[in-house]
Amino acid sequence: MVAGIAVASLVASPFIGVVVNKLSAELFEKWGLCRSVRSDARRLQSVLETIQNVLDDAEQQPITNKALRDWLTRLKDAALDADDVVDDLLTEALRRRAQDRSRICRTVRDFLSFKNPMLLRHKMVHRIKDTRARLDEIADERNRFHLAEGSVSHGANERETCSAVVESEVYGRDTDKEKVINFLLDVGNEDLSILPIVGLGGIGKTTLAQLVYNDERVMAQFDGRFWVYVSENFSIIEIIRSIVRSPTNCSDLEALKLQLQALLCWKRYLLVLDDVWNENQMIWEALKVLLTCGKKGSKIITTTRSETVARIMGTVTLHKMPILSFEHCWLLFEQRAFRLVREEEKPRFVEIGKQIVEKCGGLPLAAKAIGSLMGSKKKEVDQWLAISESELWRLPQDENGVLPALMLSYNHLPSYLKSCFAYCSIFPKDYEIERENLIQLWNAEGFIEKNDCSMLAEAVGNQYFNDLVWRSLFEVTEKDEYDNIVKCKMHDLVHDLTCSVTKVESSVIEVGKKSIVPDSSHYSLLVYDRRKKLPLASELTYQMKKLRSFILLRKQWFAYVDDKKHMDFVSYMISTQPNLRALGLGGSKIQVLPGRISKLKHLRYLDLSSTSIKILPNYIVRLYNLQTLNLQYCYHLQKLPASMRHMINLRHLDISGCSSLIHMPLGMGQLSNLQTLPMFIVGMEDGRRINELDQLNLIRGQLKIKNLNNVNDPMEALKANLFTKTSLQSLKLSWKVKFNGRAAPLSADDVLEKLKPCSNLRVLTMKTFPGIRFPGWLMNHTEPSSSFFPYLVKIKLEDFEKCECLPPLGLLPSLKELSLIKLTGVKRIGTELYGNGGTFPSLVQLKIYDMAYMEKWSTSPTDETTDARMLFPCLKMLTARDCPKLEVEPCFPPSVESLVIENCENLLSARSLQGLSKLRSLNFGGCVASPSAFAGLQNLTALELLRIESCDELTCMPQSLMQHNIPSFQSLKLINNSNLKSLGEGKDQQPPSLFTSLCHLEIEASHSLTALPEWIRYLPLQDLEIRGCSQLEGRYSSEISLLSTMITTTKFRVVTGELHPVQLALVCFCDRLSLERYRGFSLQVLGKFNRARAARLTLPHFICQTPLFMPVGTQGTIKGLTNNQLEEIGCQIILGNTYHLALRPGAELIDDLGGLHKFMNWKRALLTDSGGFQMVSLLHLADITEQGVTFQSPVDGKPMLLTPEESIQIQNKIGADIIMALDDVVKTTITGPRIEEAMYRTLRWIDRCIAAHKRPDAQNLFGIVQGGLDPVLRDICVRGLVDRNLPGYAIGGLAGGEDKDSFWRVVAQCTAALPEDKPRYVMGVGYPLDVVVCSALGADMYDCVFPTRTARFGTALVPEGVLRLKNQAMANDERPIDSTCSCMVCRNYTRAYLHCLVTKDAMGSQLVSYHNLSYMMRLSKDLHMSIVEGRFPEFVQGFLRAQFPKGDVPEWVCNAMEVAGVDISTCIPIIN
């Protein structure tokens, strides 16, 4: 057959195939209610087969045949309708079956409605007759077209080509690459230069951009790299949002601009704008202005097909992509086309091949696509000639923008692939398609053909997918660790192709854009942007009646959307589209499923992932056809439908991340088609026991079995049949730690014994196992054997209390990663773990954590078969933490390259380090660094990095080590070594030998270090970081004059306060430094949860952890608490009142005495306020003018004036780490123009404060955001302050009696707009609930007198809220204030005792203050740790549950948490 220009857009055959398949289904045959239905069905089947017979020919006929086109259109429409009818019949049969079953078991019947069977049958008969008649008519017409009968072979070997996926190589682009890289590496004189790469579609512009973007030299050159896919929609907001990766719903250009500047300033950055079409110069100029804020040498690369675009954007000569040379195109083609050709056959095809390559016009995409196509063809000269001579090559390319080579490639797809491929047009351009998801959608649509062998539809779908990858129609973008493809993309031109072949069938609607949806649309995908409003149901004027797929695509997470409208929209779609096969609502805001969803009887795919659904109603089980139910990350979901067992077609039930699920529905074991079931919660009652897993043998991927403590009978565990689940890759077994006080079941050992998984397993995790011994299936292997889990790569054993003997894991041939955590019973690692003759032949990573009692790790076991030298041949990374007794005997395995040892006193010694000739990185902390250990370091001949943290014994880098030259040694980090006094001796200009090649030096929090050695100037340093070394301060003050030079030679805005003198002193000899590193202090974000963050805030006197609470001291002391006590409870910063300090003892005196730190003997950080607030709040006579705050002296009554200058002057004398700008304070409850006046005055005063600040090197000036409750004023103020680039920002004017809803909204607004890398301090806030809410919204620091003041009235802070010790009920209460608190007060005093003291004795308020502050410190620490450890939501939930046990969480808290993206639904009772 000669390939012509085909009616490409119309493929009806797969749909007809689907119906024919269904009609011959067994189920259909059995549903023999009525003979006439059956005979009609058979006739329908035969007419469809008649049509099917000629379809292959019809679908290959020329595009010009209009009549044939129409015929095919009608045929396809009729076939889809026939599918609906037949599907209705089958669903009815399914329904009856389920009904019968439920009658038999007589348990649940509520969901089964009893329809009138006669009426129903009558209706069915009519529909099937109509359909048949319609198809008969269409079948008769086929004779008009003289179509050939019989199916066309598409090449016999097309299936086998799927397995191998050719990675994308790049040929012939070396010159282009070097040219672009030269441009990027040249810093030049411009702040920002822009290089456009221009060329035809498919020529490889993006590929070239990717090549240079990922080049190592380029990565080293730039501080930040950003990639934005632009396409037709050139929106400044969208582009900035992509760059800053704004996770918020921010559509405010001003706020985005600020974020952009915060991100880019100080950085030499590279930005790629991929696929730009915008020809509007004005818009580009507007964006360019915003982008011109980076460091000199920042670059933009833009790819475009248009020279006009290039001319508008470029600042240098554009790079025109030359077409690929014939030779290189040939290489691409040859690789694919000749894969399966025998060498001796090749010559016959080379000539034709060359002709074909000629026609690709030098486009690599075309050469690849056509090469793949040829590779799938039978090797017959005729077929090759047919392609070479195809008329498609002559098609003008710009007619619909589709490359002829791609069109050919599509035309030659087998028809089952055509529909699968065409379906992908529903995804937007540049969208990453998830493989598994796509296959599920294909299956829902019926595109996956049934095959004779018993292959699962998913496996067939996978072959289709690989085939499309192999044909270069999909590009792989992500693979998992086992080399499985996870995601793919389509090239722009390929996407254009899908759109052109499905013109009328699918549509992508983007909210906010006008789209035309044709009536006949069968698929649709609504891309919605959650920041924008969804269309109202009534606004959907287009008529979509036959939708088969409808998918809402989220673009953005955690955004704000009107729930009500959202629900309306979803309900509308559900009620108007009865034919839906696939419905995707993932990530949408729905909380309940509309009841009408049960009417979608054809539905096979339902995605509800990441929604707020709490309960899945039972009526959902009426969706008998459902195959895929995706509930991933439905955190709120508490229950699955009780009758779920009736959904017998369910293949994928994804409940991973459904952490609120309490138990499984009854009888899950009946869902024998399940392939995806990532979690099973074992229950105690029949139907929920572990034996439900018995028949679920198709389960693949991962399975987590929870609550194994509920299994009492080992035989039940055996019935779970884990052994027969051959496709399981990852198995996690966990027991509940405490069984409500009951002892662990005695049978735990026997139960685990029976849970032997299949030997195909790759990952095994066991947690909190209460038994005594490991199971035989792990233990009883005496020699290396391939049957002993040959594919297991990862094992994690955590929290075993009683097991003493480890299993012989050393025998596992593929094990790469082993984690042993908190195995309390294990005393040693040795022969028993290695196994007889075992060596851990593949182990790369070993973690040993939290082993309090482990004593010995023997790396040279003495059994006769194991050769010590052979142990751990591949071990590269070794981490040991918190194993205080552990010793290694005799030494670490010699292959180790990276070693981390923390809090393991005995692990580091000269002996243990011997022979580590491959060790590149050594990290140790919290250990005694003995001289002998240091001597051992000399032998580490490959060492590149050494990090020493928290070694209190370290006073000096030892001389013996320093004189030793290790040529590879590049990087030294010394963190928090409190007694480190010297880096070591050198001879003046001669650095110690060890440091001859040192390029990175980092010293942090080493307070005893008083000087840097002279020789440090002669190190080849590229980076130097010094943070929080208080003694170094002041020493280098003479170099401060350098500051002026710095400012004039660079173009950055430098606020004088940011440079630390010692750092400045070093600037002159470290040539490649970014100024960023020389801020006087730093904020390092250690962890984030949405907006909440935990950070390390380095201040001159202390390194703090945020979120943090600062107690307020009036005269610099906290009433009743000594400094030692404050340190003891973990206080990091104290707030001093400038007003009080200035009155007594007076700023001058403090200054004379050496600053407040010395005066009050407080070694940690201090903050002083401006004094203004105190005056306004304490003195009625205060008056505020432009000059400052005028007040009456409380001493002599004379009028006094506090100006911004004076406030700063006083604070400079006091010498706190953080000082506050003087602001114009107004009560929040005041409204009107006074608020506006105060806000602008605050902004004017900040400049006076900055100018007056004389010690920017040692003190950090924070600005204060004012503006009352008015978002506009707040916004102006934030922007004004951020422009001044201060070290930190406070949010002022709150906690003054405003309503809580306004309060959190102001905080949310300010934290969102303030820069990420600066601390945010909410002033005057200190109620525990407020602190938790503000932290969730991204605030870092708080102060308040509340905890100490309320203590004076006998009120203690407890997790439940407050405890009034004055209450009579306390008189006999012998408990401590808070049984969960371990503070000194709670350890020593009863409530009864405190009841006697409070309000009567000063001691009482002191003790309660002590507890209250401990409580606040503990809260700060818990906030910090929960964010760092990724369990912030759980912490917040626990906090709220304790405070509001009845679930009456205030609405403002719920609202704030919603914006913070913290799910607190479990704290609120469910309203049914």
Ligand SMILES: [Zn+2]
């Ligand atoms: Zn306490």
